Amino acid sequence: MNILDWVDVGKVSAERDDLLSEYFFDNGVLKSVIESPSSFLVLGRKGAGKTAVFKHLSDNKNKFIGEDDMLIPLSFEDYNWNVHALLVDENKAQSLAYKQSWRFVILIECIKAFREWFIQHGKKVPEQLENANKLLEKLFDSPVPSISQLVGRKLLSLSGISLPKGGLDLEDGGLDSINVSGGNVSFDDVKKDRSLQQHLSENIENLIRYLDAVLTNIVSDCPNIYICFDRVDEAWDDVSYDSSKRVIAGLVSASDSITAQYNGLIRPIVFLREDIFDVLSINDANKLREDCGALLHWAKPSLANLMLRRINYYATSSGVDMVEDLDSMFDKKEMRQRTRPFNYLLKRTMMRPRDLISIMGKIIQTMREKADDPFADGKLTFEKLEAESIYSAEPGYSDWLKQEILDEWGVQKPVIVQLFNAIQNNASTNFTSDDLARELENLNIDANKSEVLSHIRFLFDNSIVGFKLGESKEWRFKCFYPAQGFLDSDEYRVHEGLVRALNLRENRDRD
Known part of the structure; x- marks a missing residue:
């Protein structure tokens, strides 16, 4: 049977893959974070599979949490991030500036869910x-709007509403005494008027105190509730970078405090890119990472199982025998330098699912194009995947991987573009710190020795380069050896997956 009649690996993007639930492979990160009552962070590099994990949890909650426990998945594809800027308490530290606005929306989600x-x-x-729900309906609408609707014009209307500063007492007709005839208030109205901003902030603080008191009294009689946040980097671009940092830091701080305050009975879980977390202004960020986070990390066996799960879904759907290992799918047991096909592919990934899915998909597409070559004498058929097509697929995959890294770091570390240019101009897979300094200087970028070393450390931390371990022939890349710390070395090597995109020659060719 022609392997091209059935073989597939699914889509690279989890949010666009309708079949994800059919072949999702869980590497244990969900179990890890949910079983630890203090954990609320799921961190991973771009392409590590955070959205896939988020979707799997959303679609299969009973596999991970109790039958009566509640799960609220919140994905921020369409969300008014700018409103948070109007809720800032300027008297608080920057790391806490947006904390209250996030506390407010989380508490409202809990009130709605517990009542239901x-x-x-x-x-x-x-x-x-x-009573709390009646208040929210009177303030915003009935039923209480979703979070994406709430953080917008409805929330801004609070700037024109009078709430008693001494506290909210809704017993004995107290609700009827609240005046909500503030009228429509636009974003620009509040942005330009400091008094409206102050009034809005005071009302939010007042409501938070009230909602906290209500939840504290009832939470022990309610099921555990998990509020999951995904795609909180939707506004992560060079225009909104500074404001996005503060908004996301506020979400992390709010999630931390709510998790502690309610002893894990109310559990926000934030799915966040590791590179974004690293640049947030948060007190004790390292402590949060260690004590309150789970890292979405992949090893060779888990990546192989993930890929086999996908391939075998399509195999069984077509009545084909299941594949036992990835190497058996190829027509050659070994490639150049006697490397087995899966190892060859793995060395060109950064140990992320998206990388492996991308390169496998490009191999299959390359073979389909070869089979449908309009100038061939006849249509080719293949019993197995062609090892030779791996080499043909590499340039396209390498370009894709380079762009992934630029997308990952282009906002918070724009120098990545110049670093890639400097490495490309050096033209070799291997380089020294002096080589990099020279090429940066040729690009009119001033960098002293310590700055060059800082650039190389950044490249190493993101597996763009590795270094030779002592006098051995072993090269260490962070993606393959996560526990490996950076060591200043005489020579560095560019990751195999980027060699084609940067048009580099092997070091022996240069010599």
């Missing part, structure tokens, strides 16, 4: 909870 839980289970809604 009592109703669905035929139980009487606690009076405090019912």
Whole structure:
């Protein structure tokens, strides 16, 4: 049977893959973060599979949390990030500046969800909870709007509403005394008027105190609730970089405090790119990473199993025998330098699912184009994947990998473009710190010795380059050896996956 009649690996992008739930492979990160009551962060590099994990948890909550526990998945594809800037408490540290606005929306989600839980289970809604929901309906609408609707014009309307500063007492008709006739207020109205901003901030603070008091009194009678945040980097671009840093730092700080305050009964879980977390202004960021986070890391066996899960979904759907290992899919057991096909592919990835899916997809596409060559005498058929097509697919994959890294770091580290240019101009897979300094100087970029070393450390931390371990012939790249720290070396080597995109010659060719 022609392997091209059935073989596929699915889509690179999890959010666009309708079949993800059919062949998702769980590497254990969800179990790790959910079983630790203090954990609320799932960190991973771009392409590590955070959105895939988020979708899998959303679609299969009973595999990971209790039957009665609640899960609220929030994905920020369409969200008014700018509103948070109007809720800032300027008297607080920058790392806490946006904390309260996130606390507010998280608490509202909890009020809505807990009330719905009592109703669905035929139980009487606690009076405090019912009153809180009535207040939110009076302030915003009935039913209480979704988070994407709330953080917009509806929230801004609070700047024109009078709430008692001494605290909210909704017993004995207190709700009727609240005046909500503030009228429509636009973003620009609040942005230009400091008094409206101050009024908005005071009302938010007042509501947070009230909602916190309600939840504190009822949470022990409610199921655990998990509020999951994905795609919080949607506004991560060179225009919104500074504001996005503060907004995301606020979400992390709010999630930390809520997790601690409610002893894990209310659990925000934030799926966040590791490179973004690293540049946030957060107190004790390293402590949060160690104590409150789970790193979405992949090893060779887990990546192989992930790929086999995908391939075998298409195999069984076509009535083909399941594939036992990836090497058996290729027509040659060994490639150049006696490397097995899967190892050859793995060395060109940064140990991320997206990389492996991309290169495998390009191999299959290369073979399809070869089979459909309009100038060939007849249509080719293949019993197995062609090892030779790996070499043909490499240039396109290498360009893709380079662009992935530029997308990952172009905003917070724009010098990445010049670093790639300097490495490309050096023209060799291997280089020294002096080589990099010279090429940066040729690009009119001033960099002293310590700055050059800092650039190389950044390149190493992101597996763009590796270094030789002592006098051995072993090269260490961070993606393959995560525990390896940076060592100043006499010579560095560019990652195999980037060699084609940067048009580099092997070092022996240069010599």
